Amino acid sequence: MGTLSFTATVSVDGFAADADGDFQWTAPSDEVFAFHVERMAPVSTEILGRNTYLLMRYWENEPVDAPWGELERQFAAGWRAIDQVVVSSTLTPGDLEGSRARLVPTLDLDELRQIVHDVPGEVEIFGPTTAAAAIRAGLVQNFRLFVVPKIVGAGLRALPPDARLDLRLVEHRVFGNGITYQHYRPREQS
Structure with a gap:
């Protein structure tokens, strides 16, 4: 039996993308990227929405014109080893890359469980967007937030505004570029 985690890179004011849909300001430094490579080791399955899947599809094949460094190759190898559940009503199976991705048109809470x-x-x-219902329902056991020292004012909220959870901090780290990593669990968990 697995555990369910939600990970997001967010602005100080809680947005994963700004009002224009831009999230380039979330790009990790080498130090943060190395932490992501390490952090992904216990992940066996990723559940992604269409937009996130299309973004992460980059890691399926190394670009010829801009070869990856060692950290990028490690991340890509780890990514390709993870089962991927892509939630989309508009993508088709032919749109998926990699042998570990499967498409589901919707994901209800029972299927997620x-x-x-x-x-x-x-x-x-x-x-x-994909995680919102699970967060509201209290199914998420780990919240891993990478907080970028930037205020964007509006955009795509990382957490649903109507979620109410009592969390406790279990791990915290500050990176050299000012990004903080905050790992929370619901208070009733040990």
Whole structure:
């Protein structure tokens, strides 16, 4: 049986993308990227929405014109080893890359519970829109937030505004570029 985690890079005011949909300001430094490579080791399954999947598809094939460095190759190898559940009503199976991706048109909470129950390790639900119902329902066991020292004012909220959870900080780290990593769990968990 797995555990369900939500990871997001957010502005200080809680947005994953600004009002124009831009999230380039979330790009990690080498230090933060190395932490992501390490952090992804226990993840066995990723649940992604369409936009997040299309973004992460970059890691399926190394670009010829801009070769990756060692950290990027490590991340890509780890990414390709993770099962991916892509939630989209507009993509088709032909749009998926990699042998570990499967498409579901919708993801209700019962199906999400079943996915988490059926896999070992950590299931990461990635993307604020895809994760919103699970967060509201209290299904997420780990919240991993990378907070960028930037205020963007408006945009795509990382967390649903109507979610109410009592969390406790279990891990905290400050990186050299000012980004902080905050790992929270619901208070009733040990």
